[in-house]
Amino acid sequence: MDADQAQVVEVIDGLLRALIDAVPASERPALEERTRVIGSLLVQGGAFSVEGFISGEVARALAD
């Protein structure tokens, strides 16, 4: 992902966080979870890997 894509990630992240603050409280947990997943998947550059993403999801599932 290049600089332009980095800007995309920044814009999306800002948009979703503003949305979390704007939605009803009942919708917040699901939206926060989606935002987390989107952030994990939209890592920049060559940092995304299936192993890295899944390991993070496994750690989260075990903690839950």
Add this chain to the structure above:
Amino acid sequence: MHWRIESKARDGLKVIREIPDIPTCLIEGRNGVGKTVAVQLLELVSGEIPDDFRRRPALWSSLGKRLGATSVLVDGLRNGQRLNLTFTPAEWDTEVPTSVGEWLGTAEIDGKPASVKDCSDLVAVTRIAGNEDLEETLKRRVDTLSVYLDSAARTLRDRGDLIDGAFSEIGADLERADPVELAADEARLAQLEEELARAEGDAAEADRRLHRLLKASETKRHLDAADQATEEMLARRDELVAEVKRLASDLASKETLAEAAEKALAAEGDAQKKLADAEKLLRHRNSRLANLEREVDNLARRLGVRADQERLAVAVAACEDRIRELAGEHRELDAMGVVRDLIDEIVAPLEGAKGLAGEQVLIRNDGLDLTVAETLAGLGRRRSEILDRPQPAQLRELATELAAVKQRGDQLREASAKLEQHSQQHERVEQAATEAEQAAEQAEQASEAAVRSREANQAVGGAQVALSDAHRELAEVQEQIGSAGLASREDADADLRQSLAELGLGADDLASAEGTARTAVAEADRKVSDIVASVTAVRRRLTTRRTDIDLLIERLQASQRYGWLVTATPELADDLAAPDRRYEAFGALRHAVMGASARAQDAASFLTGLVGTAQEFFTERGSNANERELKQSLRPAFEAVLAHRLRETLNSAAIRDAIFDGSEIVGIEPGTRQLTLRDQHGAESKRPMEAFSTGERAFAFTQARIADLEVSAKPNRLLVLDEFGAFVAADRLPDLADFLANDAARVADQVVVILPLHVNYEAEIGETRGALHERYAERLKQITDRGYCAVPLE
């Protein structure tokens, strides 16, 4: 910056070929000469996808087909750098890209190969459309946001597909190995086992009830069917019980008497036995005495001597004398016998010595040496000679007589011994007779007590027999009564009453209740069977599920491709090895893997839903739901977020001052195109957007947008003002030139203003003089040459 475009475009696509190195450059030309295409190519070089292509994707496809290997060359960059980028549209995707990449073409910087990114990092090209009013600015912001959302959604989908593909090999196995289903089955098994315990209890209770019912029915039947024979049996049973009791008592009494008689008998000793023993001994001794007498008489007769010790002793002495005489005579006659005897005595030791000393000299006599072996051999020959020599007749006669006398002597001694034994035996017989006489006297006294004891024992025996008979008959009667199932009428009535109380029934209800009870038992048994079948099925399923999970874990651990999964976290590896945490940990792993792709796709769909809402922001919302309709509860929130971002766009100081007289935009109603303003006094008012898109406000808005441009960090910045015909029509170019000269330098190193041809230079040049004439002449020349002119904006 000096821009040159070497066009290889075809199929009617035109591109202007030069933008000179003029800080504020005016490009004026005919429609279709390629001004807009040139700006689009410059935006691509700077790493931007022009908005025109996002709004109208067909333009992108058309450009790709017609552009050819067109090149953009830029020199006059900072630090004297030169840039050359040749487009490779043959390799472009027909879909409008979300961002510029190396696929754009091949590049050089200062004559050396470089990446497209390196080139885009050098130059920033910003295009502002002069005909974009307030509403269009807001729409463009929304469009840009939509593009970002769409780009992110596509990335999420791609990564979701990547995740899906990564686990395609084990997807089916993961689907099947479900710890949640395992836990559900375990819970179900526990529940079924509880149900089974209850059902078995119910079945047992139903069975007991039926059994109780049957027993009560049986009792009632027996009571109903009781007859005289039964009554007699019961009466006879009672009699026998009394008889047994009496006989047992009688037996006890008789046993007591017998015991007393035996004690009395015992006190008198066992006289009879003693008498018998004494008589037996006397008989034995008399018999022995008689035998001895016979033996003595026979011997005496045979010897011709009276059975008398004195006479026998005389005869024995005579024999001994005769034996001596005969032995002497025999010795005198049998010298050879002496020699023979001597030889016999010598031979035995010589035989024993022959083995070791056979060759040793034994006899030496005047030169004659005889060895042991020779001596032995000689003695043997001599003995044979002696034995072969016949004995004299007299000698034989002497030997015979001697043997006879010896024999007589032995017999006489035997007879004497016998006679002595006879005498002793006689004494023993007398003793035995005396003892027998004494025993007879005692026996006579004991016979009366014995009679009494005997009679008492006989009485006991009789009582025992009578009692045994009575017991036997009683047992037979009891057995008959037991088979009839009726201990007694009273007992039976009591049993029946108790059973009916336990059953909660009346006696008349027994018959009908039995059917109900049997049905209840059958149903209870069926229920137990059903539950057992369910338990078996669930257990089988549990085993299968556990096996599926265990096998999959083993497979993952051994897999080169997926081994990392089971060690994704240190805790996971430990938990998978712990029997009490294994399946829960696997569930976490499974959830993470199986849900990953779905979560990615869900997130992509969510962002796509936001795109739909964004694109409908300025449209009237109808009753039909868009296919990308965002969840209703989120729509108002997203619209509020969108409106907030748009308000931020409008609430910049430059725009507020230039357009809104310093008022703050506190509300945007996209559907009605209304803005809510709040002035410095706090008063709010609503105004339509179009009110700010005409006249002076339109110009001011455009200037404000330029002033609001963010300063790029790139070293070389080009600002293109396109579609500024309205400024020309309103004769605002001088104002724009002043503005660009004063304010644009902050955001751009070079400004290019693009206008359509708005002057008929050929027709009007004749009306001009001086500097204006020169300007017109230059522009006319360029326009004639290449269809457009590029001159300083003055």
